[in-house]
Amino acid sequence: MRGGKEIDRKQVRAQAKKIIDSFMSALEKVETEEILRYGVKREDFLRKPGESKYNETDFSERMLDNAKNKEDDQIVAEKKKW
Amino acid sequence: MQRKRNGDVMLIKEKIEKIRKGELKAEDNISSFMQNIKNSDKKINAFLYINEKAIERAKLIDEKIKEKKDVGKLAGLAIAVKANINVKGMPISCASKTLEKYNGAFDAEVVEKIKKEDGIIIGITNCDEFACGSGGIHSAFGPTQNPAAPGRIPGGSSSGSAAAVAADMCDIALGSDTGGSIRNPASHCGIVGIKPSYGRVSRYGLIDMAMSFDQIGPLCKDVYGAALMMEVISGKSDYDAITYQKPVLRYTEFKKPKKVVIGICKEFEKLCSDKKILELINKCIESIKHKLGAPTKEIELKYIDLAIQTYYPIVYVEFFSGTRKFDGRRYGETIEDSCGEEVLRRILGGQEISKAEFAGKYYRKALEMKELIKLTFKRAFEDVDVMILPTCPKLPQEIGQDLTPEEEYAYDALTVPANLAEICAGVIKAGEIEGIPVGLQVMADSFREDQVFNILKTWEDISQEEDKDASA
Numbered sequence: 001m002r003g004g005k006e007i008d009r010k011q012v013r014a015q016a017k018k019i020i021d022s023f024m025s026a027l028e029k030v031e032t033e034e035i036l037r038y039g040v041k042r043e044d045f046l047r048k049p050g051e052s053k054y055n056e057t058d059f060s061e062r063m064l065d066n067a068k069n070k071e072d073d074q075i076v077a078e079k080k081k082w
Numbered sequence: 083m084q085r086k087r088n089g090d091v092m093l094i095k096e097k098i099e100k101i102r103k104g105e106l107k108a109e110d111n112i113s114s115f116m117q118n119i120k121n122s123d124k125k126i127n128a129f130l131y132i133n134e135k136a137i138e139r140a141k142l143i144d145e146k147i148k149e150k151k152d153v154g155k156l157a158g159l160a161i162a163v164k165a166n167i168n169v170k171g172m173p174i175s176c177a178s179k180t181l182e183k184y185n186g187a188f189d190a191e192v193v194e195k196i197k198k199e200d201g202i203i204i205g206i207t208n209c210d211e212f213a214c215g216s217g218g219i220h221s222a223f224g225p226t227q228n229p230a231a232p233g234r235i236p237g238g239s240s241s242g243s244a245a246a247v248a249a250d251m252c253d254i255a256l257g258s259d260t261g262g263s264i265r266n267p268a269s270h271c272g273i274v275g276i277k278p279s280y281g282r283v284s285r286y287g288l289i290d291m292a293m294s295f296d297q298i299g300p301l302c303k304d305v306y307g308a309a310l311m312m313e314v315i316s317g318k319s320d321y322d323a324i325t326y327q328k329p330v331l332r333y334t335e336f337k338k339p340k341k342v343v344i345g346i347c348k349e350f351e352k353l354c355s356d357k358k359i360l361e362l363i364n365k366c367i368e369s370i371k372h373k374l375g376a377p378t379k380e381i382e383l384k385y386i387d388l389a390i391q392t393y394y395p396i397v398y399v400e401f402f403s404g405t406r407k408f409d410g411r412r413y414g415e416t417i418e419d420s421c422g423e424e425v426l427r428r429i430l431g432g433q434e435i436s437k438a439e440f441a442g443k444y445y446r447k448a449l450e451m452k453e454l455i456k457l458t459f460k461r462a463f464e465d466v467d468v469m470i471l472p473t474c475p476k477l478p479q480e481i482g483q484d485l486t487p488e489e490e491y492a493y494d495a496l497t498v499p500a501n502l503a504e505i506c507a508g509v510i511k512a513g514e515i516e517g518i519p520v521g522l523q524v525m526a527d528s529f530r531e532d533q534v535f536n537i538l539k540t541w542e543d544i545s546q547e548e549d550k551d552a553s554a
């Protein structure tokens with residue numbers, strides 16, 4: 001609520017998404033590969049268990065032991081609060 | 083506000099000298115601003131909080147002067163601070179209901195430096211909520227009026243800081259500039275505003291909007307005051323990792339370089355929708371050229387037309403990330419439940435990008451584009467020393483006139499490039515169109531604030547000469 005007006009969250013989200021899509025489609029036309037000189041660019045951005053260079057095989061186990069909620073081998077974080 | 087016998091507002095340099103000599107009491111300086119705030123701020127809405135202890139502080143400075151003790155560079159001056167910069171014990175709400183009850187637990191590094199130089203914090207100024215906006219209309223505590231153009235927006239997000247200076251409610255104000263938030267209101271309110279180079283001023287204690295761009299800078303009625311404040315707040319900080327170990331020059335000396343080449347960029351002209359503004363700025367460039375004997379050079383800045391499209395995705399993501407601390411658990415309210423529409427748009431937009439950021443499709447792409455624009459400027463500054471251009475593409479709208487988010491974002495088209503390129507820029511009143519102030523913008527390479535100040539001072543001198551001639 002702001003200025004006596006209820007904010008329509010769905011509409012605001014859709015509007016934000018539309019803005020992003022339109023801005024990004026303008027940027028996509030420009031070739032920018034290799035320009036960024038910082039940060040780490042990864043081709044593979046997901047690591048499978050056991051692939052860590054530290055090879056801590058019990059890492060997932062320890063993390064899962066700490067987790068408040070879990071399903072099989074995955075942690076369930078706060079739902080719809082992020 | 084202290085006026086001379088002829089009614090003109092006293093310039094900062096003159097005022098400092100008078101306070102130091104005991105000819106003007108710091109207490110009188112503060113009292114007169116307090117009175118002006120009391121008389122006018124109900125209408126302007128520049129301040130969210132007034133520091134009632136400011137007079138006591140002024141009395142202490144007067145005592146020091148009386149006892150012939152050393153006083154700092156800002157002795158007795160009234161300094162207003164934007165509501166996103168921490169001042170110990172004062173409400174730092176970011177003009178949001180989210181932090182309405184939050185009191186600064188410590189002094190931001192810039193505030194610490196101001197206090198060390200005997201500047202007096204007179205109050206906390208209104209702004210667009212969490213610095214999200216370019217009009218000064220997105221505050222949870224109501225919009226700020228433009229004292230220089232009644233009924234119109236003052237510009238934002240540092241709206242209250244600019245209005246407080248323009249309405250003679252303080253000597254100097256601090257604002258923050260992420261995409262034009264100091265320069266845009268300086269232009270609309272007809273005052274001087276400085277966006278320092280990225281890494282020039284410590285942001286420790288600034289509540290961030292977008293970490294890749296944020297900078298704290300001064301707003302003032304004259305160039306000397308802005309230059310003096312920059313001398314005080316600039317420098318390497320142990321608390322802000324992006325600050326650089328570069329010497330802080332004596333900006334107030336306005337040392338004239340042997341040769342200045344002024345860059346003119348046609349791409350900027352295309353982005354300025356009001357051709358009257360362009361005409362006015364071109365006239366100023368001619369006068370500056372003549373005064374300095376400076377050649378101009380036409381430069382090409384590729385991708386400037388994509389500055390807005392590059393800037394906003396980065397802002398959305400970084401703002402979303404930065405606001406995760408406002409979860410209503412440690413302090414304040416949960417931001418999504420208490421903020422206004424523009425803040426929510428940026429949070430939800432940032433959330434959308436973060437969810438979709440698998441292989442750098444959005445944020446990384448925008449960062450790459452930012453780097454490309456930065457390189458374009460770097461190359462341009464090999465050929466020219468400064469660039470002169472308008473600040474805003476159009477005159478300030480009337481308060482109450484609805485704009486789409488895209489229309490509001492377009493207000494930043496001429497200021498955002500400096501943030502993307504991490505360079506410094508300054509604004510000064512160029513003149514008026516239909517009685518509304520219009521700002522001239524000067525950009526210079528990173529850490530060349532001295533070049534910006536030289537051009538601003540040159541224009542200030544030209545304007546003062548023109549005013550004298552007109553009144554003769």
